[in-house]
Amino acid sequence: METGMLHLHNILRWVIIVLLLVTIYQAFAKKQAIKSSSLWLMITAHTMLLIGLYQLLLGRYGILNTSLPEGVSLMKSSFFRFYWVEHPLLMFAAIALITVARGRAKVLNYKSAGWLLLSALIFIIVAVPWPFRGESIGRHLFPGM
Numbered sequence: 001m002e003t004g005m006l007h008l009h010n011i012l013r014w015v016i017i018v019l020l021l022v023t024i025y026q027a028f029a030k031k032q033a034i035k036s037s038s039l040w041l042m043i044t045a046h047t048m049l050l051i052g053l054y055q056l057l058l059g060r061y062g063i064l065n066t067s068l069p070e071g072v073s074l075m076k077s078s079f080f081r082f083y084w085v086e087h088p089l090l091m092f093a094a095i096a097l098i099t100v101a102r103g104r105a106k107v108l109n110y111k112s113a114g115w116l117l118l119s120a121l122i123f124i125i126v127a128v129p130w131p132f133r134g135e136s137i138g139r140h141l142f143p144g145m
């Protein structure tokens, strides 16, 4: 179950990025279809939030079942700082922006939705553990690789 959750979390990242790109295009091109794409984006983002919370609390490095190694402090370990603080906080912020943007998209406030979604995309690009982030933080582009 744990591996399944991690794989789902990994693959849904691509769904969110593609949906974000489509929705941002629709916002700046003022397309009414933004009403449904922003809804799908929000549903996917909230699903990601639930899976992320599960991983953060109960996953293989979950806060509730992992103790920091002797002599390691949270903010001084790049691994724990990333997975327990930076990644969750930036992703929370991105999901909040996506949620507010959905409200704006619903009433066809295109410009506001567009800027909010663009900010969310930047947060996500910054906070994803891309392979180039190094051996301890970096993860594969696709699950099970």
Ligand code: HEM
Residues within 6 Å of the ligand: 006, 007, 009, 010, 012, 013, 016, 045, 048, 049, 051, 052, 053, 055, 056, 059, 060, 061, 083, 087, 088, 091, 092, 094, 124, 128, 129, 139, 140, 142, 143
């Ligand atoms: C749009 C939102 C998010 C994206 C795009 C995202 C993306 C990712 C990716 C690509 C991984 C690596 C998966 C792998 O190793 O195969 C990951 C791991 C992780 N994410 Fe997220 N994430 C998001 C939201 C969250 C949130 C909100 C939380 C916490 C509340 C969270 C907690 C974690 C944790 C703890 C891991 C490490 C799990 C492990 O190695 O066992 N994520 N995330």
